[in-house]
Amino acid sequence: MHVPVLEVGGSHVTAALVAPGEWEVSVVERAELESQLAAEAVVEQLAAAARKLPLATGLAIALPGPFDFATGVAWYRGQGKFDQLYGFNLGQALSDELGIERLVFVNDAEAFAVGEWTAGEVRGVERCLGVTIGTGIGTAFLADGRVVREGDTVPPGGELYKTTYAGKPLEDSISARAILRAYAEATGAEAPGVKEIADAARTGDTTARTVLLTAFTNLADALRPWVDAFGVTKTVLGGSISGAFDLVDSCFHTPVAATKDTEKSALIGAAAHYLRS
Template sequence: MSNDAGIAVLEVGGSHVTAAVVVPGGWTVESVRRTPLDSKTSADRIVAQLGQAAAQLPLANGLALALPGPFDYATGVAWYRGVEKFDSLYGHDLGKSLRELLDLDRVVFVNDAEAFAVGEWTAGTLQGLSRCAGVTIGTGIGTAFLADGRVVRTGDSVPPGGELYRTTFRGKPLEDWISARAILAAYGSAPGVKEIADAARAGEARALEVLVDAFTCLAEALTPWLDRFEVTRVVLGGSISGAFDLVRDVFDFDVTVTEDTEHAAIIGTAAVGYGA
């Protein structure tokens, strides 16, 4: 790997793509450019948007992308269906398309929740911990369980695939209890979770109750897996982690909140993608 060029990273969400360069060693993040992304358009157009973002970066070391699932990260094939974003990519070999478009030999894909956790272990709140976990809370729940910085997806000590969202809680999928959709449904009417959190901080009891209930479900669903995996600390990220100051008392284990989910995910994508 050419250290001079750094590691080119795209952090991809449903409405944005962030292009950045990560310099290994000090793990500094440079040349950050965040642009809108239309995830509901055609496959060709999505590929073009990603290509335009990547073309701004030095690509001597290839390209690493953090993406939400469902996605086959090893083969680069997307399997989005019914998730209201990237549906046109279902069955599409995104790795092949980007390699051809950008004339690259190396394009690496990383699960966005795993990228976040590894970034926190590499240069954030999980540094030095042998058994830890990262949880992202937004449109859904993302999780990653780390043993000495390596993601563990198999075995009895982690949920299926290492993904807590695939479990049920009180007879329903976990995301029916804790997700943007679940919180908005429980509250009744609000433009977003941020507004509910603002109302709670302003003293509205109903808003606080809804948030405490949702995070209590997360804490109870997570605890058995933390015990099995012998986790010593959890870091929360994602848009809804901004409500942590209101709900910290529901957690009876060591939990912290990230300073910047996107920044951590960018570092983690570079670390995972290039085995650094």
């Protein structure tokens, strides 16, 4: 049996089939997504991607928060994506549009971590951590492959972005936008993206390297108390800036690896979560 999965971001939706066991991923479509349109338009875009898949058994959907993953209600506001969905029951709307009863939603950062535990860099690790970094930061703490969101050993909800660092919201120091801002402040020039900063660092740009080292040192410092409290033995990094990992691996005090494919891991993790649910 293949599990049909949508992986949804602010600018794309990927429709894929995941085969349990070997965890092979077959991408059926990767389409652009205009996430700032009205709720009905967003629903139609997601439904169009979902219709490319066989939906007889239902559908797993990995997407970012803030979102009530149990009820399917979106709570995006001021995120630069899905703002028209605030308070909207996306689950019910998609169920009605597609004519299916079983929709299983999962946080994209948690899906990534579960995917990496299932078939990736932290496969089978008893206590591990997944961290995705893009426009924001996502985290998931796993004990034997299960997400832990409560207790004193993890940040509130298991989500590091809800904490502060150096007296400011964490993402002001650790995110793609924070890195781009720091580089612009240091050089007076704007970089197109973190990849370009990393490329510059590899060719000897000491300012670019310093900016990256500072950001990842901040990340390591912010993670350290939670890594220690939870007993994390290995961390996997994903998201748009994991490609800079080769430049900054020395920043971390416990074993860290970079994912081979953030999207593939999220698809696998969503499928694994669907099968458990």
